[in-house]
Amino acid sequence: MNPKWWKESVVYQIYPVSFMDSNGDGRGDLRGIISKLDYLKDLGVDVIWVCPIYKSPGHDNGYDISDYCDISPEFGTMADFDLMLREIHSRGMKLMMDLVLNHTSHQHPWFVESRQSKDNPKRDFYIWRKGKNGGPPNNWESYFSGSVWEYDERTDEYYLHLYSRFQPDLNWENPAVIDKLHEMVAWWLKKGVDGFRFDAIAHIVKAEGLPDALNPQGSTTVRAYELFSNLEHVHTLLQNLYDKVLYYYDIMTVGETSGLGPEQALVYVGDGRRELNMTFQFEHMFLDAASAGSGKWDVVPWNLLALKKIMSGWQTTLHNRGWNANYLCNHDQPRAVSRFGDDVRYRDCSAKMLATFLHMLEGTPYMYQGEEIGMTNAAFQSIDDYRDVETLNYYEERRNSGVSDEEIMKAIHKKSRDNARTPMQWDGSEGAGFTTGVPWIKLNSNYVEINAAKAVKDPDSIYHYYKKLIALRKQHKVIVYGEYRLLLPLHPEIYAFTRTLEERQLLIVLNFFDRSPVFEMPQDLSPDGMELLISNYPSAKGEDLRKLPLRPYEARVYIKTIPLGAEGAQN
Template sequence: MSKQWWKNAVVYQVYPRSYQDSNHDGIGDLPGLTQRLPYIKKLGADVIWLNPIYKSPDKDNGYDISDYRNIQDVYGTMADFDTMLHTAHQQGLKILMDLVVNHTSDQHDWFEQSRQSKDNPYADYYIWRDPVDGHAPNNWGSYFSGSAWTFEPKRQQYYLHLFAPGQPDLNWENPQVRQEIWSLMRFWLDKGVDGFRMDVINLISKPAGLPDAPQAPGAPYGNVEPLVSDGPKLNDYLREMNTEVLSHYDVMTVGEMPGSTPADAITYTGLDANELNMVFQFQHVGLSPNPDQRLGKWNDAPVKLTELKDALSRWQKALDGKGWNSLYWNNHDQPRAVSRFGNDTPAYRDLSAKMLGTTLHMLQGTPYVYEGEELGETNVHYTSLDQYEDLESLNAYHEIVDDEKLIEPQTMLTYLSHMSRDNARTPMQWDDTTNAGFSDAQPWFAVNPNYTTINAAAEVDDDHSVFNYYRRLIALRHNSDLIVHGTYEELDPDDDQVFAYRRHYQGQTLLVISNFTDQTVTRDYDQDTASEKLIGNYADDQGTTLRPYETKVYLFK
């Protein structure tokens, strides 16, 4: 079996705006990240994935890029980037950039030119369509609420934006657009970056004719995802990207692919596919949507453990020996893991954070740790709409409550508290000083009030902290071919309290048992015959007894 370096790696995700401010403006920046690199190295991570740091009007926190070859002023300069990259490499850390090429900003020069007329050199860089009977070309709804089409008077046409109106979709059918993208990728790779996380990369190939999307009864627009995910030319585009760019560098690639199935992922990331190394799939984080389809993901129902196990097991079994999994609980687009899948009350936060970490890090794939996850950071539990900053959350509230009047304001606020992306975007909790040590100025976004008790300074030197537990999990992976390469065996899929599984490799077996409840339960998997217990979140081992949120890992030789 080939053992590419990214298979043994652990990735740490940094949301730069919220990580560390160094110049007293309340916004995280590249010099701030550089000064915190030793912390990431201490954790044991190998790779840092950076959310976008390019020039942007910031309508969607940097995912609307106006210049791919320059750094957003608030983050610093290109010299600051070069220093960060050099320092990271000196410390043995790799840097993964965020490649956002399904769309640009509407303030990118390409779009500024494209919108002027139908016959300029950039006219076909984006997806333009004539009106149909005086309205949008089809029923497509945006991921950020409202129509996916906006009218441009200068062309007397609509342009497509699967996200915000300020994020027009690029026309990948145009070979010039693809050449522009290959060029900007080479620009960063030639600087020495170690790969890309590719934003919604499976949405770049649109279906022929742009037909109407399925529309739920009473919904204002069609659900575009089934039509635009994994489009007809996606494989062609990814193969061309690999041939033109990626195959010439020793890099790591991960494609964000909403709506993809394991079969799709094998097509793109198969060990012989020559496209991408791995994908971010959404099955497990898309669980417990609202029963009312018009409300989409907005809900406050807990995830059912049997459904969670089914989702993760499905990907483990399907990709084994054929592709490679990305392992994650949360990121900048998801609520905090311990609040969503564990228990963030003071009594159980620490235990359930360690339990979740264990359950994920013992699976086959490359684990991703989102900033603050290694501390057991929680959702911020906002109670008022004016506390939110995220475009998706604000748009959803206005469409569902104000425009459609589908639910009461308080109900939607409860849903936002549970699911909003803003839960992940509060500033990093470094210590218990003002603003959690993130900045000595007013932060761009309010710090979670629990920073006085949940912070890095309190955890780094505490052997029993979530941080040091994560260090041990990462060290186990770095020293075990069984954890990296072992096949996956699902155990008791119908057990709605305990997630247990085995991994097998070259005559050795790993047994992982995690109690997802606040109850004491009993499960016997012959753990008394194990050669050794590798890790657990309680000081002692009571055998078949599993205390609240207890997790333990056994090795059988």
């Protein structure tokens, strides 16, 4: 079982610019976060993950860092940060920072020096190459559209950026870069932070020689992605970081590592690997993509059988070998209830069902701000209301390809990162309680109906359902450490599974759709002794668990005591 505090924790992610504005400038800040700590404590949160608050020009909302050891003025000062950290710790909670080690801002002093001349001492802090055949050094494409290479006229060379041209990639082949980053990580740990989410950590190593990606139509294919993601040397670098810095602190670490299956993830998080505690997997985030190569914008209906296969693979492979980080939405993804539930007719019960799913899986659950009140996607009608660089680049690229505005906006309404970045809806007043000024991005128009003040007052709200789930996690070790077993793997509407730890067993039954299927209990399970632990609908007397009709988006969790060694006890 190998108990750890970070396995037993519930994490709440804050996107600070959209969380709470304390000074009326329309942008969230650190003192705004401080003002809402009691709300998070009451919810039951253990760890607060704060997205980047470092000094930054803000081309990618803080993921373009210009000074790792300073706070962006829009968020406050280092004194504000120190106060926030003390206030978090005084409430028995912990703080996890979001740290970008793959790239910096183009305004970082290292890069400003690097582009001065080819013989500048900082030149090799970044990845510079001469062009070839009158164009970029290779044919890799950026995550934010276009080439990964930006031409720099001063030195007649290109620098590499996997994300925007304002985010040049650091050169992890340079020992001086590694030393500087280790020093910076240690500086934050000495200040007392409790962990890190390492952004884009899978990309810090690029293929030797930076070769072209091959034509996908050819008999042998090498996608560009395979040339800068999860390469073997990443693990050497992470073990080095662990041995020299992280080992000396009792912290939690999670890596953003797209493109992995569970067996590959064990190389990062397997017991004894000395790298990371857990990774964020992305397989379930591509369930609604038309094909593996079509990208996120080509949206199709997702399939429950595929979700079961993906999540079951992670649950079973990592059990007793590593640890899962479970999530359904974050600052880069659409709102969970809009994507996997029904945010119109069944917003309340589908949000509760998804919460049950998330919190009953083995692994640390990560909640995103507003998830606990059922915030939804915001379908802004004009592209002028969007702020996300990825969204704006997509819009321009598609417009230039002759695609109609209607088609482009349809995809943006479903998948734009700004869906998750609209301001937190605290109450129904003007500004949604988020700001007394003009918000940096428009509010979702439904804030009068969907807000935290209303949810806290309603004992049957999504908020209070989350509170119950979090409280149950602290009461029952089986929710944290129990072994997962999938039931009814081929049922197209019901996701059911058990969790078993010693003599305690949970049965989780989830209806993922708005129809009314019947749950039929497998023959090797017995309903005898099962007690209802939590449900998003009232239960009826005389229910027969052997054959249980489910209502739209219904969620039920049962608990029972089983004799050790009994059939099904260790399944």
